[in-house]
Amino acid sequence: MKVFFLVLLNTLKEPMLHFSFHNMTSFFFVLFQYNAAVLRNELGWFEKPKNGVGFLTSRIVSDTSTVKTIISDRMAVIVQCISSILIATVVSMYVNWRMGLVSWAVMPCHFIGGLIQAKAAKGFYGDSAIAHQELVSLASEAASNIRTVASFVYEDEIIKKAELSLQEPMRVTKIESMKYGVVQGISLCLWNIAHAVALWYTTVLVQRKQASFENSIRSYQIFSLTVPSITELWTLIPMVMSAIAVLNPAFEMLDRDTQIVPDRPENPSDGWLMGRTEFQDVSFNYPSRPEVTILDGFSLVIEPGQRVALVGPSGAGKSSVLALLLRFYDPQRGRVLIDNKNIKDYNLRWLRKQIGLVQQEPILFNSSIRDNISYGSEETSETEIIQAAMEANIHEFISSLPKGYDTVVGEKGSQLSGGQKQRIAIARTLLKRPVILLLDEATSALDGESERVVMSSLGAKDWKDRNEGSSKITSITVAHRLSTVINSDTIVVMERGKVVELGNHHTLITADDGVYSRLFHLQSNMKD
Numbered sequence: 085m086k087v088f089f090l091v092l093l094n095t096l097k098e099p100m101l102h103f104s105f106h107n108m109t110s111f112f113f114v115l116f117q118y119n120a121a122v123l124r125n126e127l128g129w130f131e132k133p134k135n136g137v138g139f140l141t142s143r144i145v146s147d148t149s150t151v152k153t154i155i156s157d158r159m160a161v162i163v164q165c166i167s168s169i170l171i172a173t174v175v176s177m178y179v180n181w182r183m184g185l186v187s188w189a190v191m192p193c194h195f196i197g198g199l200i201q202a203k204a205a206k207g208f209y210g211d212s213a214i215a216h217q218e219l220v221s222l223a224s225e226a227a228s229n230i231r232t233v234a235s236f237v238y239e240d241e242i243i244k245k246a247e248l249s250l251q252e253p254m255r256v257t258k259i260e261s262m263k264y265g266v267v268q269g270i271s272l273c274l275w276n277i278a279h280a281v282a283l284w285y286t287t288v289l290v291q292r293k294q295a296s297f298e299n300s301i302r303s304y305q306i307f308s309l310t311v312p313s314i315t316e317l318w319t320l321i322p323m324v325m326s327a328i329a330v331l332n333p334a335f336e337m338l339d340r341d342t343q344i345v346p347d348r349p350e351n352p353s354d355g356w357l358m359g360r361t362e363f364q365d366v367s368f369n370y371p372s373r374p375e376v377t378i379l380d381g382f383s384l385v386i387e388p389g390q391r392v393a394l395v396g397p398s399g400a401g402k403s404s405v406l407a408l409l410l411r412f413y414d415p416q417r418g419r420v421l422i423d424n425k426n427i428k429d430y431n432l433r434w435l436r437k438q439i440g441l442v443q444q445e446p447i448l449f450n451s452s453i454r455d456n457i458s459y460g461s462e463e464t465s466e467t468e469i470i471q472a473a474m475e476a477n478i479h480e481f482i483s484s485l486p487k488g489y490d491t492v493v494g495e496k497g498s499q500l501s502g503g504q505k506q507r508i509a510i511a512r513t514l515l516k517r518p519v520i521l522l523l524d525e526a527t528s529a530l531d532g533e534s535e536r537v538v539m540s541s542l543g544a545k546d547w548k549d550r551n552e553g554s555s556k557i558t559s560i561t562v563a564h565r566l567s568t569v570i571n572s573d574t575i576v577v578m579e580r581g582k583v584v585e586l587g588n589h590h591t592l593i594t595a596d597d598g599v600y601s602r603l604f605h606l607q608s609n610m611k612d
């Protein structure tokens with residue numbers, strides 16, 4: 085009866101274990117937390133080589149699936165093995181306590197065998213995980229830049245690089261697997277010794293009449309049936325070891341504090357910004373290149389509603405000024421103020437909602453034009469979407485497409501021309517109704533006429549209906565083509581991270597030896 089009860093218990097433990105461990109909640113929780121932890125980081129973190137797109141993709145997939153393997157799958161098996169061992173011990177003690185004790189006496193052989201195995205398996209997975217990350221990084225970089233790869237006929241080089249990145253891990257894995265084989269042999273030998281000792285002691289017990297033949301056979305059978313559980317338990321150890329190696333960086337990722345916290349201070353300010361922007365003696369270098377000074381004592385005041393242009397030679401630091409305004413980075417010295425308040429004192433999410441950025445190479449998503457325009461402003465109506473498209477001078481083109489606003493644009497907008505992508509990006513930013521608009525070479529791919537329409541529409545833009553205090557949008561435009569910025573209220577000429585000239589087109593053009601007038605005449609001559 086007691087044996088029957090134990091057998092029943094053994095049978096019932098399976099559904100209970102699977103109910104406890106084999107659900108995916110923990111996996112989805114980790115996946116969610118991991119994604120959130122990645123996105124929480126500041127921009128400088130993403131620019132480190134080890135945090136590139138490919139590496140991150142590979143890490144998210146492999147780290148989370150390892151967590152799932154440990155929590156959902158392996159833990160169930162581990163608990164199952166332990167409970168089987170315990171149940172078998174109780175039963176064998178019940179049948180013949182001497183035999184039960186023998187099972188435990190030879191247990192060290194199993195444990196030592198397992199421990200040796202686990203030690204040998206350490207480091208077995210580390211290199212292959214890194215190789216996997218490198219491969220994913222190479223593949224995703226090549227796939228996302230396939231036009232460049234194809235035009236330079238660089239496919240074979242990428243395959244060679246992939247092969248090269250696998251060579252060292254393959255060599256290490258070969259040596260490790262040979263070591264592992266030897267260790268496996270030693271472990272098996274130890275387990276066989278344990279069996280031989282148990283069998284020998286069974287015969288001793290029978291000869292001494294301390295156990296009946298039937299009971300010793302029963303007890304030995306139970307012991308034999310338990311061994312696979314012990315073996316399985318120990319074969320799981322290498323996997324758990326490797327998982328722990330993977331989990332350490334995963335926990336580091338989850339625990340990392342971002343240097344620019346988007347939710348602090350916790351309470352967003354009320355209402356809307358006016359748009360007065362000020363850079364006070366700002367010095368800045370990128371975290372990835374701390375030795376190079378990008379902005380050096382940069383100061384500038386922009387009044388609400390002003391249209392300001394930043395011009396100057398390539399590398400002067402114009403885009404970096406915009407990046408600081410969005411707090412992608414913090415300056416090392418000086419302050420950036422909006423409406424006379426340091427931008428560090430604003431809730432960053434709230435602040436960014438009021439600033440619109442259009443970049444030279446806008447990123448579109450592989451969905452419909454409508455979704456791309458309403459990205460980040462999901463609650464807007466169809467009329468508002470069309471209005472924004474009209475202001476960006478793209479409505480006519482969209483309407484000419486067979487599927488209109490439902491046309492899917494392909495990955496990164498690959499099915500559109502550069503100018504069309506830029507105009508969709510402008511519409512997307514206009515729909516956000518930003519108080520401050522940042523245009524970084526945003527119209528560089530447009531023809532002259534199209535650019536004129538877009539720029540004059542942006543120049544006339546006002547948010548009177550939303551913000552009683554400010555009528556016109558404050559805009560900062562970065563452009564190399566000076567015709568883009570000729571109508572700006574203020575043109576700021578930058579060189580090596582400093583303001584070297586400031587004024588409107590007419591005042592700057594009259595300074596004969598000025599940087600702006602030289603640039604302007606150079607561009608006019610090229611046109612002629």
Ligand SMILES: Nc1ncnc2c1ncn2[C@@H]1O[C@H](COP(=O)(O)OP(=O)(O)OP(=O)(O)O)[C@@H](O)[C@H]1O
Nearest residue numbers: 131370372373378397398399400401402403404405
């Ligand atoms: N993420 C970055 N990490 C390190 N250095 C950077 C980064 N982005 C830009 N730089 C460097 O900062 C300097 C200023 O770049 P920035 O893009 O601000 O110049 P720019 O005046 O806008 O140039 P362009 O007119 O060519 O766009 C350049 O020397 C550039 O190499």
